[in-house]
Amino acid sequence: MNKQELISAIASAANLSTVEAxxxxxxxxDAITHALAQGSDVRLMGFGSFVVRDRAARTGRNPKTGDTVQIKASKVAAFKAGKALKEAVNS
Known part of the structure; x- marks a missing residue:
């Protein structure tokens, strides 16, 4: 499902126009992005949680040349599925 298909699904489920959806x-x-940028978690009960995780610096390899390169430490956004979502996917 792409963004347009998701918008159409939201519009029909919530009885909204596609522009409103x-x-x-x-x-x-935007709200989720802003919260994660601030370092906060976003928890949607039954659906899942968006969290910021720290990724440590590590050594990688350039696949073209085979040279080793240092990859800087960074923060990454992660999603952990909630119980209801896991059950829905596995049913």
């Missing part, structure tokens, strides 16, 4: 989706993703 697009605005709602954009506002949701």
């Amino acid at each position: 697009a605005c709602a989706l954009d506002a949701t993703t």
Whole structure:
């Protein structure tokens, strides 16, 4: 499912126009992005949690040349599925 298909699904499920559904989706993703940028977690009961994880510095390898390179430490966004989502996927 791509973004347009998701917008259409939201619009039909919530009885909204596609423009309103697009605005709602954009506002949701912006709110999640802003919270993660601040270092906060976003927890949606039954669905899952968006969290920020620290990734340590590590040594990698350039596949083209075979040379080793140092990869800097960074922060990454991660999603952990909630119980209800896991059950829905595995049913």
